[in-house]
Amino acid sequence: MPFQASFIHSIYTLFMQRLSRAISYYLRHAPQELGLQLEPGGWVEVAGLLAGLQAKGHPCTLADLTRLVASSDKRRFALDGQRIRANQGHSVPVNLQLTPQSPPPLLYHGTTARFVPGILEQGLHRGKRHHVHLSQCLDSARQVGQRRGSVVILQVDAESMQQQGHPFYCSANQVWLTNFVPPQFIRLTGGQPDPG
Ligand code: HQG
Numbered sequence: 001m002p003f004q005a006s007f008i009h010s011i012y013t014l015f016m017q018r019l020s021r022a023i024s025y026y027l028r029h030a031p032q033e034l035g036l037q038l039e040p041g042g043w044v045e046v047a048g049l050l051a052g053l054q055a056k057g058h059p060c061t062l063a064d065l066t067r068l069v070a071s072s073d074k075r076r077f078a079l080d081g082q083r084i085r086a087n088q089g090h091s092v093p094v095n096l097q098l099t100p101q102s103p104p105p106l107l108y109h110g111t112t113a114r115f116v117p118g119i120l121e122q123g124l125h126r127g128k129r130h131h132v133h134l135s136q137c138l139d140s141a142r143q144v145g146q147r148r149g150s151v152v153i154l155q156v157d158a159e160s161m162q163q164q165g166h167p168f169y170c171s172a173n174q175v176w177l178t179n180f181v182p183p184q185f186i187r188l189t190g191g192q193p194d195p196g
Pocket residue numbers: 024074076089110111112115116118119122123124125126127128129132133143144148175
């Protein structure tokens with residue numbers, strides 16, 4: 001790529017990363033800061049989001065937003081006509097209209113070494129979010145855990161949990177969600193990445 005094109009590409013990539021972080025924040029944690037209220041499912045009007053972002057110094061066009069939704073590695077957002085939402089990860093009250101589903105027998109949670117003693121003693125808590133987030137594959141769990149440093153991957157016996165009455169939900173971007181994972185269902189893994 002010629003130097004000038006590569007420079008513009010890098011600037012645009014940075015712009016999109018910043019935009020993604022801003023939209024994650026507003027749609028999951030602070031819609032009121034943009035004067036928005038989440039509808040059932042977590043939806044807001046695209047026009048309201050664009051206007052709110054503009055007012056907060058994150059100007060973006062509908063084309064930027066569409067590209068962001070399509071290119072998000074984790075499919076963090078969804079567009080539905082004139083509406084947009086974050087698929088999961090909220091801390092504000094919202095009814096995501098999830099229905100309980102049967103999980104795969106094993107799920108994984110990526111975390112960091114310093115949290116492990118507390119988790120093995122008290123279980124996995126949802127913290128400020130609505131749910132504990134779990135992944136179907138080791139690689140996704142590894143990426144989540146790496147955000148905080150030295151990664152440890154925990155294996156969750158989802159099948160036994162479900163048999164004992166713990167509900168599971170699956171978000172539109174394939175994150176498995178549950179309310180709490182008691183310690184007896186958690187095991188340390190070697191954390192080897194998926195072969196494929
Ligand atoms: C830990 C990102 C001590 C837990 C990611 C985690 C994910 C405990 C942290 C999504 C504990 C909470 C969610 C206990 C839980 N003692 N520590 N008893 N129970 N923890 O960010 O799962 O990129 O709320 O292990 O990729 O890390 O934003 O949850 O480390 O999908 O789209 O407490 O956020 O998605 O941290 O991440 P978080 P998470 P995005």
